[in-house]
Amino acid sequence: MRRIAMVVATVAVAAVAAGTVGAETFGVRKRIPRPEAYGRVVMDTYATKAKVAPVVFDHWNHRMQYTCRLCHVDLGFAMRAGETGVREQDNRHDLYCGACHNGKEAFGWQRQERKGLTSKPVKQCDRCHSVGKPDAPKADFYAATKGLPKSAYGNHIDWLAAEAQGLLHLKDELPGVTRKRKPIRYAGEVVIHAREFNMPEIVFSHTKHAVWNGCEMCHPDIFGVEKGVTKFTMQDIFEGRFCGACHDKVSFPVNFDCRLCHTKDVF
Numbered sequence: 001m002r003r004i005a006m007v008v009a010t011v012a013v014a015a016v017a018a019g020t021v022g023a024e025t026f027g028v029r030k031r032i033p034r035p036e037a038y039g040r041v042v043m044d045t046y047a048t049k050a051k052v053a054p055v056v057f058d059h060w061n062h063r064m065q066y067t068c069r070l071c072h073v074d075l076g077f078a079m080r081a082g083e084t085g086v087r088e089q090d091n092r093h094d095l096y097c098g099a100c101h102n103g104k105e106a107f108g109w110q111r112q113e114r115k116g117l118t119s120k121p122v123k124q125c126d127r128c129h130s131v132g133k134p135d136a137p138k139a140d141f142y143a144a145t146k147g148l149p150k151s152a153y154g155n156h157i158d159w160l161a162a163e164a165q166g167l168l169h170l171k172d173e174l175p176g177v178t179r180k181r182k183p184i185r186y187a188g189e190v191v192i193h194a195r196e197f198n199m200p201e202i203v204f205s206h207t208k209h210a211v212w213n214g215c216e217m218c219h220p221d222i223f224g225v226e227k228g229v230t231k232f233t234m235q236d237i238f239e240g241r242f243c244g245a246c247h248d249k250v251s252f253p254v255n256f257d258c259r260l261c262h263t264k265d266v267f
């Protein structure tokens with residue numbers, strides 16, 4: 001009798017644990033996105049309700065030109081899909097997408113089309129509101145990324161090498177819009193112990209991360225600045241927190257090669 005009660009209790013605990021992890025975490029191998037779709041965000045907080053097509057935002061064509069920090073710190077974009085709450089009015093007042101998509105830094109909501117001596121404004125909503133619009137003008141992924149060093153995962157571009165080889169010139173500020181700042185150099189390499197027998201340790205490079213993220217993408221929201229104060233596990237990362245706040249969404253995936261992070265053999 002007691003034995004049966006124990007078995008029931010164990011099954012109940014296991015069911016609760018599986019429930020907290022979420023039905024999508026285990027049991028099915030995730031689909032691997034196409035290279036240009038890795039880091040794609042479909043924004044639809046207001047669009048469908050307002051009877052316009054949802055907006056497609058791709059990371060690959062934006063990270064070719066800008067640091068993550070510029071958008072996610074200075075311009076205020078959230079790092080979770082759908083959390084920013086951008087409105088068309090914001091964009092028309094030079095905020096969020098409109099900080100660039102104003103016809104100066106990048107295309108805006110309308111452009112002037114010349115016909116002989118006269119010119120008239122032409123709306124270009126579909127370039128952003130592109131879901132279900134196969135004819136919307138699109139940047140050509142292969143043409144735009146030609147000549148960049150390749151990788152075998154994510155966008156299939158080795159972003160770190162591309163920047164290090166001087167093939168990308170990342171802008172970290174928008175003159176007149178964001179505040180000019182002087183980057184902090186912090187060359188420290190943090191070795192993170194994997195806390196599991198046999199699992200190689202993780203060497204975290206501040207130098208390489210700071211190029212894209214500055215300091216403020218990570219500190220203090222994601223990580224504390226005292227070694228060891230932030231407690232997390234691999235499961236947290238797989239669920240999109242800590243290193244997983246970027247990796248597996250925009251930065252390289254976590255289920256491709258564990259060795260990308262677990263680089264240092266313990267024995």
Ligand code: HEC
Pocket residue numbers: 040041042043057059062063066067068069070071072077078079080081082083084085086212245246249250251
């Ligand atoms: C041009 C601006 C811009 C740049 C540059 C940029 N992002 Fe984003 N990012 C966005 C926007 C916009 C969203 C969607 C926000 C929303 O839906 O509210 C987003 C979303 C995200 C998300 C959440 C994705 C998801 O599926 O939940 C992550 C993670 C992220 N960005 C990381 C990065 C990293 C890392 C970099 C640099 C390699 C970067 N971003 C560069 C604008 C940018």
Ligand code: HEC
Pocket residue numbers: 043044045046047048050052055085086087088089091097098101108109110123124125126127128129
């Ligand atoms: C640079 C990209 C971009 C362009 C160009 C653009 N939009 Fe948007 N628009 C957005 C984003 C981002 C949202 C927020 C989407 C969401 O989360 O629902 C949005 C939202 C909207 C909404 C939802 C209601 C609201 O208050 O936000 C309407 C309506 C809209 N846009 C109309 C237009 C029209 C009409 C045009 C062309 C004249 C246009 N947009 C051009 C990016 C763009």
Ligand code: HEC
Pocket residue numbers: 055056057058061062065066070071075086096097098099100101105106107127128137138139140
């Ligand atoms: C920091 C500047 C910046 C911000 C912020 C930004 N973009 Fe862009 N975006 C660009 C640039 C530059 C291009 C390249 C095209 C150009 O030069 O006009 C581009 C290209 C695009 C394209 C590709 C269009 C095509 O021809 O395929 C889309 C779609 C787009 N952006 C949507 C958005 C949306 C939606 C947002 C806000 C959620 C946003 N962008 C925020 C700078 C920015």
Ligand code: HEC
Pocket residue numbers: 184185186188189190204206209210213214215216217218219223224225226227228229230231
């Ligand atoms: C991509 C995320 C990320 C970025 C960007 C980042 N850090 Fe860190 N930082 C970490 C992690 C992870 C740790 C280790 C935390 C731990 O061990 O608990 C850390 C630890 C630290 C520490 C504690 C001392 C040490 O070496 O362990 C300091 C100081 C620090 N960071 C400063 C900075 C500065 C300054 C910048 C900007 C140049 C920066 N960080 C950028 C993730 C980041």
Ligand code: HEC
Pocket residue numbers: 068154159160202203204205208209212213217218222242243244245246247250251252260261
């Ligand atoms: C704020 C976003 C962000 C967070 C958080 C983050 N990374 Fe990264 N990481 C990046 C970006 C951007 C790159 C550049 C390559 C790419 O995007 O795929 C990168 C590259 C790397 C690389 C390759 C560079 C190298 O050192 O060889 C490793 C390894 C790495 N990250 C490990 C980690 C680990 C471990 C953590 C957590 C302790 C972490 N990252 C947290 C954004 C992030």
Ligand code: HEC
Pocket residue numbers: 192193194195196199202231232233234235237243244247253254255256257258259260261262
């Ligand atoms: C983005 C970098 C990154 C990638 C990719 C990665 N790990 Fe980790 N892993 C970490 C970090 C950081 C820790 C340390 C967390 C801690 O304090 O335990 C860790 C810890 C671990 C641990 C120790 C126990 C635990 O739960 O924390 C195991 C086991 C582990 N990882 C397995 C894997 C496996 C298997 C893969 C490949 C499928 C993988 N990791 C890929 C960053 C990574």
